[in-house]
Amino acid sequence: MTPLLEASGLSLRFGAIRALDDVAIDVWPGEVLAIVGESGSGKSTLLRVLSGQQAAEAGTVRYDGADIRSLSEAALRRLSRSDWGFVHQNPRDGLRMAISAGGNIGERLMANGARHYGDIRAEALAWLSRVEIDPARIDALPRTFSGGMQQRLQIARTLVTRPRLVFMDEPTGGLDVSVQAKLLDMLRGLVRDLGLSVVIVTHDIAAARLLAHRIVVMRHGRVVEEGLTDRVLDDPQHPYTQLLVSSVLAA
Numbered sequence: 001m002t003p004l005l006e007a008s009g010l011s012l013r014f015g016a017i018r019a020l021d022d023v024a025i026d027v028w029p030g031e032v033l034a035i036v037g038e039s040g041s042g043k044s045t046l047l048r049v050l051s052g053q054q055a056a057e058a059g060t061v062r063y064d065g066a067d068i069r070s071l072s073e074a075a076l077r078r079l080s081r082s083d084w085g086f087v088h089q090n091p092r093d094g095l096r097m098a099i100s101a102g103g104n105i106g107e108r109l110m111a112n113g114a115r116h117y118g119d120i121r122a123e124a125l126a127w128l129s130r131v132e133i134d135p136a137r138i139d140a141l142p143r144t145f146s147g148g149m150q151q152r153l154q155i156a157r158t159l160v161t162r163p164r165l166v167f168m169d170e171p172t173g174g175l176d177v178s179v180q181a182k183l184l185d186m187l188r189g190l191v192r193d194l195g196l197s198v199v200i201v202t203h204d205i206a207a208a209r210l211l212a213h214r215i216v217v218m219r220h221g222r223v224v225e226e227g228l229t230d231r232v233l234d235d236p237q238h239p240y241t242q243l244l245v246s247s248v249l250a251a
């Protein structure tokens with residue numbers, strides 16, 4: 001078996017700031033990899049580079065064996081709407097607020113070639129149920145939804161095309177704690193049922209514990225520790241990881 005996503009030597013500076021400094025990671029089929037670290041450690045930058053939204057100054061990203069820089073812009077766009085999904089922290093960045101909930105889900109299907117209106121609507125209804133949104137709201141606009149519902153709709157829109165690899169940037173950030181717990185539980189079930197590979201950026205250690213098989217700890221643009229989730233969280237080796245874990249335990 002080979003990694004689905006394989007990155008090495010990634011470096012990127014913004015002026016004097018080293019947002020990424022010789023970062024290497026791999027993601028295996030069906031694996032959930034969490035990237036944790038304090039604010040400004042380079043997590044979101046890494047996610048943008050891995051998903052082809054931003055170019056690194058050095059290093060390579062391979063998806064399914066191909067260097068993503070060798071892909072044309074059109075091929076990368078195609079990949080982004082078929083094999084890949086992206087769940088943003090703010091659902092407004094991943095939804096189209098001016099079209100209905102059903103339209104948000106159907107649009108992704110149509111972008112992948114679906115044409116039959118009845119089938120598209122049936123699939124949208126099924127996905128609304130799956131993310132616990134009342135299917136009767138199919139024609140409602142997302143702005144009439146709560147934050148948690150909007151996030152669940154963004155997840156349905158992302159997963160409806162059965163991507164192989166999903167990038168998630170703080171998907172539970174900005175939600176109430178009780179809403180976060182419910183969403184995490186739902187995400188865990190969907191990831192398992194669909195056999196997704198996921199790269200999730202989070203500063204929430206509990207979310208990483210619940211979802212991830214493996215954890216990468218970043219600090220100042222570098223990976224300071226990585227390993228299986230239980231090993232990293234129960235027996236952290238790097239002083240920075242020890243601090244991260246103990247500050248959560250103390251909180």
Ligand SMILES: Nc1ncnc2c1ncn2[C@@H]1O[C@H](COP(=O)(O)OP(=O)(O)OP(=O)(O)O)[C@@H](O)[C@H]1O
Binds near residue numbers: 017019039042
């Ligand atoms: N477009 C940009 N221009 C200038 N500096 C940037 C830009 N994007 C990121 N940075 C800087 O790069 C560093 C890493 O930022 P990044 O957003 O990747 O961190 P993060 O770990 O995701 O933080 P947070 O958890 O707060 O989102 C930070 O110092 C940030 O200020």
